[in-house]
Amino acid sequence: MTQDFIALTPKAPDAAALLAALHAGGPDLTLTTTDDDAVVHLCTADGRPLVSVEAPLLIHTAGEAERLLGPDLSPAGTSYWWTEIRASTAAPGAEALAASVGGRLTTLLGGTLWPRREPGSTAVVDAAQDHHAVAASPGDLPVVDVLTDSTAVVLADRPVLGLTTWLADILRITTAADRALHLVTPPHVRLTLPLRAALGGAPNRWVVQDPAGGYYDGLSGAVLVWRNGTFAPIGDGRVADAFTATAAPTGEHQLTVAFRTLHAPDADLLLGASLQTAWRHLTGTDPVGWGTAEPVNLPWSPRQLTTLARDRAPAPTHTLAIGTPARPAIATHRTTRTAAGVAEDVTLAIGYAAGEQAPLEAIEPLAAELVDAHGLTTMLTTLRAARADLTLPARLGPPPVPVAFTLGPRDVREAGLAHARRPPLAIRPAQLGTPDAPSLHYPLGDGTDTAAWTTLSRLAAHLGSRVGGV
Structure with missing residues (x-):
C-alpha cells in the first residue's frame, strides 16, 4: 500500500528545515522537482524516485486533521502546517526514508508525524543502494x-x-x-x-x-x-x-441538497452566496472553510472563491466547503460559464448522529430564498441512512430517498404553470417566487419510503415532456 506520512507542525517548514529533512537518506541521493517546484523528489543517483515531498499547506480549518487522519490526532493551535511525504511502493527502503524525512521535520519544528512512529524513526536511512524503485x-x-x-x-x-x-x-x-x-x-x-x-x-x-x-x-x-x-x-x-x-443499523443518516443556480455575468456577482444561504438554513451557521482539495485549508470567503473563479474563467472551477466538527457538513461547488450565464452547481451533505433529526421543515423556506435571491433553477433533497461523518465505506448501503424537488421559474415557464402544478400524482406543489415568475416546490416524503423514487420519476416524466428533462 502507499507509504504516506504527514507532518503536522506549528511552524512553517522553511527551506532550511526541508533541506535538513531531505538529507535523511544521506549524500548519495539526488533532488528533483515537478509541478512548478511544488513537489520535491528524493531519487537514487540514476533518477529512480524514492520519496516525494509536497509543498506545505497552511491549515486554518478546525477539525481537518481529525476528519481525515483520525479522532486521536489533534494539532495544537488554530492553524498548523500540513506536509505530505510519500514513499515509493516499489522501493523497500523508501518507507523508512519517508518516515525519517517526516520525523526530522517534526523534530526541528515540533508537532506530530502521522502515522505515529516508534522512537528512533528519525534515524538516517541509506536508500541510495535500493534499485527496485520504478522510474517517475x-x-x-x-x-x-x-x-x-x-x-x-x-x-x-x-x-x-x-x-x-x-x-x-x-x-x-x-x-x-x-x-x-x-x-x-x-x-x-x-x-x-x-x-x-x-x-x-x-x-x-x-x-x-x-x-x-x-x-x-x-x-x-x-x-x-x-x-x-x-x-x-x-x-x-x-x-x-x-x-x-450486512452491517448493524446505527441510526446515523445524511441529508443531501443538490441544486443549481444561474446568474447573469454581472461584475458584482458574488459566487458561493447560495451555498452559504443553504448552510445557514440547514445548520444555523456559515461554512468554516473552503479550498480546491482536501484537507480544506482556507477560511470561508465567497469573495476569494469568486476571485478564483474569475481567474480561471472560462474554464470551470471546482471547490469544496467544510463545516464545523460539531455539525459534519461538506459541499462540492462547481462554477461554469454557460450560454445562459454563470451557473453554480452545489451538492451539500450534512451528517446526523443516531437520535438527531434532519431539519426537513427548513427545505421549503430554503427553496423560497434560493428562488427569490439566487436564481434557483432546480433543487433535489434526499435523505439516506449513512455515516454521520460523511465518509463512504466499501460496502453496500441503503439508497438515498427523495424528500423534495424544486423547479425554478425558467423551467416552470417553459413547462407552463398550469401543467407543472398538476402532475398525475397525489402531491400538490407549493408555489414560490412571484406571480410573474413562479417556482414550484414538490414535497415527496419524509425520506423513509423508497416509493418516493417512483413518484419523482413520474414527476420528471410529466415535467420533462415540456422542459426537455429535469
Whole structure:
C-alpha cells in the first residue's frame, strides 16, 4: 500500500528545515522537482524516485486533521502546517526514508508525524543502494504506483482517503490522456464525498482488496481481476460477499441538497452566496472553510472563491466547503460559464448522529430564498441512512430517498404553470417566487419510503415532456 506520512507542525517548514529533512537518506541521493517546484523528489543517483515531498499547506480549518487522519490526532493551535511525504511502493527502503524525512521535520519544528512512529524513526536511512524503485511517471503525470497504456494505479492506505491535491492532479491528467485512475485500498479505507464525486464512474475505479482474496469495486461490489493492464469485472456478474455483508443499523443518516443556480455575468456577482444561504438554513451557521482539495485549508470567503473563479474563467472551477466538527457538513461547488450565464452547481451533505433529526421543515423556506435571491433553477433533497461523518465505506448501503424537488421559474415557464402544478400524482406543489415568475416546490416524503423514487420519476416524466428533462 502507499507509504504516506504527514507532518503536522506549528511552524512553517522553511527551506532550511526541508533541506535538513531531505538529507535523511544521506549524500548519495539526488533532488528533483515537478509541478512548478511544488513537489520535491528524493531519487537514487540514476533518477529512480524514492520519496516525494509536497509543498506545505497552511491549515486554518478546525477539525481537518481529525476528519481525515483520525479522532486521536489533534494539532495544537488554530492553524498548523500540513506536509505530505510519500514513499515509493516499489522501493523497500523508501518507507523508512519517508518516515525519517517526516520525523526530522517534526523534530526541528515540533508537532506530530502521522502515522505515529516508534522512537528512533528519525534515524538516517541509506536508500541510495535500493534499485527496485520504478522510474517517475512520464510527462506531467505525478508519480503513481503502476502505469499502463490505459490505467494509472495508486495504492493507498489511510483511514479516510480524500481528494488531495495529488489525487486531483492525477485525475485531471489521466482524464486528459484518456487513461483511467484506479485507487487500490484495503477494505477498512473510507472515501470522502468529494473524492467519491470526483472519481465518477467507469473507467475510474475504487479497487478494494477482498479479505477473502482478490479484488472488488468499492462502489458497485463487482468482483475484479487484473487483465490487460487494468482492473476489470470478472465477467460473470459476481458481487463480493464483503461488499454485501450486512452491517448493524446505527441510526446515523445524511441529508443531501443538490441544486443549481444561474446568474447573469454581472461584475458584482458574488459566487458561493447560495451555498452559504443553504448552510445557514440547514445548520444555523456559515461554512468554516473552503479550498480546491482536501484537507480544506482556507477560511470561508465567497469573495476569494469568486476571485478564483474569475481567474480561471472560462474554464470551470471546482471547490469544496467544510463545516464545523460539531455539525459534519461538506459541499462540492462547481462554477461554469454557460450560454445562459454563470451557473453554480452545489451538492451539500450534512451528517446526523443516531437520535438527531434532519431539519426537513427548513427545505421549503430554503427553496423560497434560493428562488427569490439566487436564481434557483432546480433543487433535489434526499435523505439516506449513512455515516454521520460523511465518509463512504466499501460496502453496500441503503439508497438515498427523495424528500423534495424544486423547479425554478425558467423551467416552470417553459413547462407552463398550469401543467407543472398538476402532475398525475397525489402531491400538490407549493408555489414560490412571484406571480410573474413562479417556482414550484414538490414535497415527496419524509425520506423513509423508497416509493418516493417512483413518484419523482413520474414527476420528471410529466415535467420533462415540456422542459426537455429535469
